[in-house]
Amino acid sequence: MSYFRPRAEELPAEFPVFPLAGALLLPRGKLPLNIFEPRYLAMVEDALAAGRMIAMIQPDRSVPEGPNGAGLFRVGCLGRLTSFSETDDGRYLITLSGVIRFALAGELPMRRGYRRVRGDIGPFLSDLDPSPHPIGVEREALLAALRCYFARRGFEPNWEAIKSMPDDALVMTLAMVCPFETVEKQALLEAATDAERAQALLALLQMGAADPDASAARVVS
Numbered sequence: 001m002s003y004f005r006p007r008a009e010e011l012p013a014e015f016p017v018f019p020l021a022g023a024l025l026l027p028r029g030k031l032p033l034n035i036f037e038p039r040y041l042a043m044v045e046d047a048l049a050a051g052r053m054i055a056m057i058q059p060d061r062s063v064p065e066g067p068n069g070a071g072l073f074r075v076g077c078l079g080r081l082t083s084f085s086e087t088d089d090g091r092y093l094i095t096l097s098g099v100i101r102f103a104l105a106g107e108l109p110m111r112r113g114y115r116r117v118r119g120d121i122g123p124f125l126s127d128l129d130p131s132p133h134p135i136g137v138e139r140e141a142l143l144a145a146l147r148c149y150f151a152r153r154g155f156e157p158n159w160e161a162i163k164s165m166p167d168d169a170l171v172m173t174l175a176m177v178c179p180f181e182t183v184e185k186q187a188l189l190e191a192a193t194d195a196e197r198a199q200a201l202l203a204l205l206q207m208g209a210a211d212p213d214a215s216a217a218r219v220v221s
Contacts, residue, residue: 004080004097008125011100014108015078016043017055017115019070024176024185025056025077027098027127028169031176032083035092039113044081044092046112052081054096055119057104058182066107068115074104075190078119100127101189133168137198145202146174148209153179171198180204 018033018040025031035044047054055078063071079096086092102119110116121127143162150157165173175188175197184204191197 004082004099005130006099006128008100008121008128011078011121012051012053013120014116014118015053015055016047016111017057017072017076017117018043019057019059019072019115021059021182022179022185023056023058024189025079025096025098026172026176026189027077027100027124028130029098029172029176030082031056031079031096031098033094033096035094036090041090041092042112043114044084044094047081048084053099054079054081055102055117056096057117058186060186061182068107068110072104072117073186075101075186076104076117076119077101077189078121100124132166133194135167135171135198136195137167137171137202139167139170142170142198142202142205145205145209149178149205152209167198168194171201174205175201178205180208 023031023033035041043054055076057076058073059070060073061071063073065071078099078101080099081094082097083095084092085094100121101124102121103123105118105120108116108118146162162170171194175185178201180188188197188200188204191200
């Protein structure tokens with residue numbers, strides 16, 4: 001997203017959210033989405049007309065349901081709609097590019113059926129730094145764990161593409177695309193630094209390689 005480098009004061013304090021379990025958007029990451037529900041079609045249309053900002057956040061089953069729907073985790077990620085196309089059957093195929101994480105500061109009245117929130121980006125201003133982020137994890141250990149993790153699940157990734165990625169892009173991509181549980185995804189999102197996210201990712205891959213049914217609690221608690 002080298003073409004879009006906003007200052008904190010240029011970002012909205014209120015924005016629509018797409019609550020989706022298992023979907024992780026990280027700063028500088030790209031998340032493709034297939035939009036077909038009427039309320040989310042409306043959300044995309046409104047975002048296209050007003051800054052193109054949409055946030056991803058996961059439902060939290062440990063939080064009681066509220067008047068607007070499922071309880072939400074306290075941290076999400078604000079994204080910018082950077083790709084859009086419409087299918088013949090009326091769906092929208094979009095890509096969100098992650099901008100900055102936010103702390104949930106409160107919900108707003110729904111608009112056209114979709115949810116809106118106030119978000120505090122203050123704790124996450126370092127997400128706006130476009131420079132490379134050293135992660136401090138041994139790359140060969142990460143790739144070895146990934147090979148075992150994918151083999152255990154019968155996946156065959158594009159190893160040439162994986163090997164060509166810089167460390168920070170590799171960690172970000174794996175965190176977003178690997179089929180971790182909701183709480184695992186949330187732990188990766190909330191990691192204080194890229195280095196902490198890399199270490200958590202390595203632990204999750206190693207656990208998943210050893211035991212695909214292992215609980216995340218031992219890693220992320």
